[in-house]
């Protein structure tokens with residue numbers, strides 16, 4: 001009988017991709033994925049440390065597993081990912097029902113560790129090698145129509161608020177031929193859309209100098225059968241003209257760019273160590289919109305960074321109004337110990353942070369709604385994703401511009417391309433009817 005595996009994933013797409021790879025590795029030693037956590041013989045929680053709120057939620061989840069461990073003592077319970085990397089054995093001291101802690105740099109040890117634990121009960125912590133050279137494995141995504149492909153690991157940017165460079169190590173790019181081979185394998189297995197992933201995809205290749213990100217995109221786009229290419233996340237300081245040209249001239253590359261600006265005042269951008277000014281960001285957006293007129297632009301913004309004044313914040317509101325992003329992910333600054341900004345002595349009061357977040361979201365939501373409302377009656381190609389979470393008669397999918405579209409389900413299946421007409425746009429999604 002197959003052993004059962006449940007992986008619970010938090011955090012960014014990189015973690016989703018890591019979970020897929022861990023699942024594939026574990027399937028090769030007889031574990032079958034299950035949705036029913038009570039049935040699992042092996043549970044992994046793949047964690048994120050980017051904000052304190054994420055960590056609190058995850059600690060709650062880790063606590064919940066204790067009950068299952070008591071019911072089924074043979075259950076193996078592992079914690080992986082960024083929090084595992086950051087907290088190591090202190091996680092295990094806090095939650096002794098954890099059997100193993102596996103950091104981001106040692107995923108190739110996963111099978112080994114699970115096999116050890118299957119043969120006898122012990123505690124294992126593996127958190128070395130966070131910046132070690134990439135070990136390629138023979139993973140080929142199975143059957144998914146849309147799939148994530150990591151092209152590089154780590155980050156060299158050290159934005160002063162951010163924990164990622166500490167938990168994901170230095171930038172390491174995969175070899176272009178390994179990436180292209182994986183894209184080809186994914187397409188042979190049915191993929192029509194791929195998303196190339198990295199903390200900072202547009203600095204791809206700066207380490208091995210075998211290809212720039214723009215060159216890699218061209219090679220990937222040459223793979224027959226692939227219909228849509230996405231990538232994230234891009235850093236404004238590395239957005240080259242070459243990349244904008246490739247986006248403009250290659251029809252497989254979707255007209256969407258997630259380009260986190262983080263803030264709209266130079267003084268704060270500088271303290272964040274972002275490496276660009278508001279004026280530079282504005283020029284990039286102008287160029288992008290000139291070269292790719294239908295592009296949808298999304299961003300990330302942080303409020304309540306240490307030392308933020310009311311006037312900095314108002315500038316940011318003004319900049320957001322000027323940029324007219326299609327959508328923005330807005331975050332309250334979270335103090336991450338070990339990062340430079342955590343030691344800045346001008347931390348902002350929680351009440352002010354929340355109040356600013358509300359104001360920022362109100363401005364952005366209005367813009368998102370206005371942009372979407374203009375799409376009423378327009379037609380789009382949608383890649384169908386599947387049934388919506390709340391109603392199985394409603395299916396969702398994405399436009400090339402990465403907008404979420406909801407429509408009444410008929411004959412279509414996940415992975416189909418259909419055409420829709422927008423009937424009722426909302427702030428975060430578009431309701432539509434199928435036209436063919």
Ligand code: SAH
Pocket residue numbers: 050051161162163164198199200233234235260262300301302331332333334335336
């Ligand atoms: N590499 C990507 C994304 C990293 S994390 C990039 O550079 O854009 C995703 C988002 O989380 C960031 O864009 C940032 O807006 C937010 N973030 C990171 N650290 C944070 C912190 N300490 N507090 C609040 N938000 C944070």
Ligand code: SF4
Pocket residue numbers: 155156157158159162163164165199200235
């Ligand atoms: Fe974090 Fe900055 Fe790196 Fe993004 S670029 S992962 S925000 S340090």
Ligand code: F3S
Pocket residue numbers: 010011012013014015047048049050081082163164167168
């Ligand atoms: Fe979180 Fe790690 Fe991603 S900290 S955002 S899961 S790289």
